[in-house]
Amino acid sequence: MPAMLRNLAQRLGMMAHSFDGGIHPSDHKLGAGLHSEPCPLSPVHILPMKMHIGEACLPLVAVGDRVLRGQKIARSEGYVSVPVHAPTSGRVVRIEEYAIPHPSGMGMPSIIIESDGDDASDDSLEPITDWRNTDPALLRERARMCGLAGLGGAVFPTFIKLVQDSRFPIETVVLNGIECEPWLTTDHRLMLEYADEILTGLAIIMHMVNTDSAIIAIEDNKSDAAEAIEQALALRDDLEGARVVLLPTRYPQGSEKQLIYSLTGREVPAGKLPMHIGMLCQNVATARALYRAVVRAEPLTERLVTVSGDAMPRPANLHVRIGTPMRYVFAQQGLTDFEDVRILHGGPMMGELLRHPDVPVVKSTNGMLAMLEASFMGGHTQEQACIRCGHCSEACPAGLVPNLLADQCRSDQFEKAESYDLFDCIECGACSYVCPSNIPLVHYFRYGKGQIAQQRREKSFAEASRLRSEAREMRIERENQARAARRSSVRKTHAPAAESTAKTDAAGDSAADKTDEGSKD
Amino acid sequence: MLVMLSSPHMHGGDSLRMMMLTVILALLPAAAVSVYLFGWLAVLLILVCMLSCLATEAVCLKLMGKSLTTLLDNSAALTGLLLALTLPALTPWWMAVVGSIFAIVLGKQVYGGLGYNIFNPALSARVILLISFPLQMTTWIIPMSAATPVVNLYDLSTCLTLFFAGPDALKLGLDAISMASPLGHVKTEWTLGVPVADALAHYHYSYLGAFLGTEAGSIGETSVLALLIGGVFLMARHSITWHIPFSYLATVAVLAALFSGIDPDHFAPPMFHLFAGGLMLCAFFMATDPVSSPVTPTGQIVFGIGCGVLTWSIRSFGGYPEGAMFSVLLMNCAVPLIDHYFRPRVYGHESGRKS
Numbered sequence: 001m002p003a004m005l006r007n008l009a010q011r012l013g014m015m016a017h018s019f020d021g022g023i024h025p026s027d028h029k030l031g032a033g034l035h036s037e038p039c040p041l042s043p044v045h046i047l048p049m050k051m052h053i054g055e056a057c058l059p060l061v062a063v064g065d066r067v068l069r070g071q072k073i074a075r076s077e078g079y080v081s082v083p084v085h086a087p088t089s090g091r092v093v094r095i096e097e098y099a100i101p102h103p104s105g106m107g108m109p110s111i112i113i114e115s116d117g118d119d120a121s122d123d124s125l126e127p128i129t130d131w132r133n134t135d136p137a138l139l140r141e142r143a144r145m146c147g148l149a150g151l152g153g154a155v156f157p158t159f160i161k162l163v164q165d166s167r168f169p170i171e172t173v174v175l176n177g178i179e180c181e182p183w184l185t186t187d188h189r190l191m192l193e194y195a196d197e198i199l200t201g202l203a204i205i206m207h208m209v210n211t212d213s214a215i216i217a218i219e220d221n222k223s224d225a226a227e228a229i230e231q232a233l234a235l236r237d238d239l240e241g242a243r244v245v246l247l248p249t250r251y252p253q254g255s256e257k258q259l260i261y262s263l264t265g266r267e268v269p270a271g272k273l274p275m276h277i278g279m280l281c282q283n284v285a286t287a288r289a290l291y292r293a294v295v296r297a298e299p300l301t302e303r304l305v306t307v308s309g310d311a312m313p314r315p316a317n318l319h320v321r322i323g324t325p326m327r328y329v330f331a332q333q334g335l336t337d338f339e340d341v342r343i344l345h346g347g348p349m350m351g352e353l354l355r356h357p358d359v360p361v362v363k364s365t366n367g368m369l370a371m372l373e374a375s376f377m378g379g380h381t382q383e384q385a386c387i388r389c390g391h392c393s394e395a396c397p398a399g400l401v402p403n404l405l406a407d408q409c410r411s412d413q414f415e416k417a418e419s420y421d422l423f424d425c426i427e428c429g430a431c432s433y434v435c436p437s438n439i440p441l442v443h444y445f446r447y448g449k450g451q452i453a454q455q456r457r458e459k460s461f462a463e464a465s466r467l468r469s470e471a472r473e474m475r476i477e478r479e480n481q482a483r484a485a486r487r488s489s490v491r492k493t494h495a496p497a498a499e500s501t502a503k504t505d506a507a508g509d510s511a512a513d514k515t516d517e518g519s520k521d
Numbered sequence: 522m523l524v525m526l527s528s529p530h531m532h533g534g535d536s537l538r539m540m541m542l543t544v545i546l547a548l549l550p551a552a553a554v555s556v557y558l559f560g561w562l563a564v565l566l567i568l569v570c571m572l573s574c575l576a577t578e579a580v581c582l583k584l585m586g587k588s589l590t591t592l593l594d595n596s597a598a599l600t601g602l603l604l605a606l607t608l609p610a611l612t613p614w615w616m617a618v619v620g621s622i623f624a625i626v627l628g629k630q631v632y633g634g635l636g637y638n639i640f641n642p643a644l645s646a647r648v649i650l651l652i653s654f655p656l657q658m659t660t661w662i663i664p665m666s667a668a669t670p671v672v673n674l675y676d677l678s679t680c681l682t683l684f685f686a687g688p689d690a691l692k693l694g695l696d697a698i699s700m701a702s703p704l705g706h707v708k709t710e711w712t713l714g715v716p717v718a719d720a721l722a723h724y725h726y727s728y729l730g731a732f733l734g735t736e737a738g739s740i741g742e743t744s745v746l747a748l749l750i751g752g753v754f755l756m757a758r759h760s761i762t763w764h765i766p767f768s769y770l771a772t773v774a775v776l777a778a779l780f781s782g783i784d785p786d787h788f789a790p791p792m793f794h795l796f797a798g799g800l801m802l803c804a805f806f807m808a809t810d811p812v813s814s815p816v817t818p819t820g821q822i823v824f825g826i827g828c829g830v831l832t833w834s835i836r837s838f839g840g841y842p843e844g845a846m847f848s849v850l851l852m853n854c855a856v857p858l859i860d861h862y863f864r865p866r867v868y869g870h871e872s873g874r875k876s
Contacts, residue, residue: 270869348531380532385636429529436535443527
């Protein structure tokens with residue numbers, strides 16, 4: 001329907017709000033009907049020091065140490081960070097660089113634990129059953145120390161968002177059960193099987209941010225999940241302000257900003273966060289993890305993973321310990337030969353193509369897909385000329401003109417690309433998906449963003465050096481003047497002059513220090 | 522094989538080839554009508570244009586050291602078909618060949634090939650031909666003369682002679698088989714001071730005829746019905762959106778209604794404008810050429826309005842009876858500017874944009 005008509009209908013209240021653009025990829029949700037099951041315990045676990053967005057952790061254990069499940073083995077460094085926990089009991093055998101799930105195949109310092117098979121837990125953490133009467137700050141600390149990060153895939157440290165800020169009070173909590181990525185079925189299964197845990201997690205979140213209004217957003221291809229949640233909701237008396245909203249199935253409905261618009265008709269202003277308009281989004285899996293951390297005192301050591309793909313002999317939804325090698329997980333489901341198979345970490349739209357399965361399952365692993373090389377991308381890999389058909393622009397949920405942006409990025413016109421709002425791209429991939437010329441548009445946007453970030457770093461570094469050297473020159477100049485002044489007036493007033501020189505020196509130095517710090521951000 | 526490492530790792534399945542093929546399919550009704558009206562002449566014209574375009578494209582690709590597989594994207598074939606449909610039935614073979622070479626070389630390859638041309642290739646070739654050979658390009662054969670006693674266009678050998686040797690070889694005077702187009706007739710009469718209504722009456726102009734395709738014109742532009750079917754097919758297949766055709770046709774209709782309402786003696790009525798000349802073909806197939814039209818919906822509406830204003834103005838005040846092709850080409854020049862100023866509002870940004 002023409003955007004203008006839709007807009008009008010929405011304004012008149014005849015239609016629910018709906019974000020612009022979007023696509024309808026075939027969903028391939030093979031795992032939707034498969035009950036979740038535990039993945040057998042792997043003999044080895046690899047725990048990278050950074051499985052969240054933010055700063056990396058530092059190991060707290062040494063090679064040879066015995067660890068228990070749930071024991072903190074690495075502490076967070078810096079604010080935007082959460083600690084890492086042992087996923088099972090065993091012994092630390094190595095601490096070394098190990099490949100992580102990343103398209104480049106890059107590595108990261110990791111703690112490697114050999115399981116002892118006992119799976120003994122560390123019981124030092126106390127359950128907080130009476131969380132309703134617990135200070136939100138304590139609960140927040142619990143979320144942090146249990147290593148919670150957004151399990152929808154972005155893995156932003158959860159505790160940071162769970163805060164009461166008097167300037168930006170949270171009006172509504174949005175629980176994201178959209179799961180719009182094709183193939184993935186983890187949130188779907190969690191809602192069907194753990195509705196009550198998810199709702200308790202939601203209640204804890206609402207208590208923490210002090211609101212009694214919540215929306216549980218689910219796409220209409222998961223109406224069974226919506227029913228399960230609604231049934232569980234009806235049995236509780238503590239979530240009267242929570243309601244389930246079924247949204248039309250359209251990618252990227254689950255993207256935070258698009259979801260908020262679909263639910264409320266309000267947009268998160270550019271450069272702002274949902275909390276700035278009184279919203280807080282959390283994924284259903286994260287809500288469940290919060291419940292487990294608070295009420296059961298379980299740090300995040302396991303997550304549900306969709307193991308699927310057209311090359312997968314037995315698709316499944318597995319509760320996998322974090323750190324389990326992907327090769328081991330695939331083997332459990334019958335995939336051992338990776339010749340002519342492409343492995344995706346996450347969904348096909350925003351996930352990463354991996355070079356090999358010798359990487360661990362991490363906190364962001366919502367899916368592991370094995371795709372046949374022969375049918376990969378349906379053969380649409382050969383880039384052709386852009387014919388400006390505008391399909392990308394129609395599909396873009398952010399309102400960008402992807403083909404123009406891609407041209408600008410490709411020809412290194414970064415300033416122009418920025419003025420065409422390159423940084424508002426959410427990299428959902430809808431543009432590349434619809435492109436008849438198979439242009440990897442998102443790839444160009446990542447390149448452009450990377451180059452601009454690099455230029456900014458270099459610029460601020462150069463600016464800092466310039467300020468430093470200017471400050472130094474000024475100081476030398478002042479010292480020379482002071483010296484000259486002292487020489488010319490040996491007898492009189494030399495002491496005050498020296499004092500003032502010292503003061504301005506100190507000021508100059510601290511200014512230089514400050515810009516130096518600034519350049520590190 | 523180098524496979525993109527960057528997401529997404531899934532594709533919707535649209536391809537250039539299919540998009541171009543869709544447009545070719547959408548032109549089939551118009552092509553069929555042209556064959557019905559002009560017999561083998563239309564077949565020959567379409568074949569020669571398509572083959573010359575493909576051959577020229579092949580030579581260009583070869584010269585530039587590019588892979589010949591690009592030929593398979595169907596874009597050259599489409600250009601050939603489009604060009605053929607804009608030509609009068611009596612266009613000689615060599616003019617069709619020259620036009621095709623113009624279309625591919627000057628219309629497309631000099632800019633760097635598919636996707637980089639500023640102007641619609643078929644249309645720019647058509648205009649080059651019109652300016653270079655004004656007489657031949659405005660000699661309209663009487664449609665439905667396929668079966669008239671003067672000349673049988675359903676006879677292949679007659680048409681081969683007409684096409685390759687010209688009407689002289691058949692000892693046919695041009696006057697015997699040709700006539701003015703409705704637009705040309707109205708313009709000529711108007712300069713003589715004849716009111717539009719009288720001019721149309723003299724011409725025995727019929728709206729139904731124009732809708733079905735029996736008024737004089739280029740082989741593919743006569744039938745409004747056939748072009749509408751093609752246009753609706755394109756929209757249904759999501760090859761084009763309503764923005765350009767609608768805003769283009771609506772602008773022409775509104776301007777014509779307004780002015781013919783004020784001064785019906787000097788300005789033709791809206792129906793006449795909509796059904797006449799190459800407007801329908803331009804609105805659905807030329808102005809909507811993705812490469813040379815704006816990308817964004819708002820831009821497309823602006824583009825369509827621009828085309829409409831220019832078409833109506835050229836027809837009403839210009840030296841040429843028909844202005845559709847010129848106006849599309851003129852608006853093609855403005856596309857980068859339109860693209861820049863009529864971008865959609867970005868999520869989370871205020872409306873109203875910095876330039």
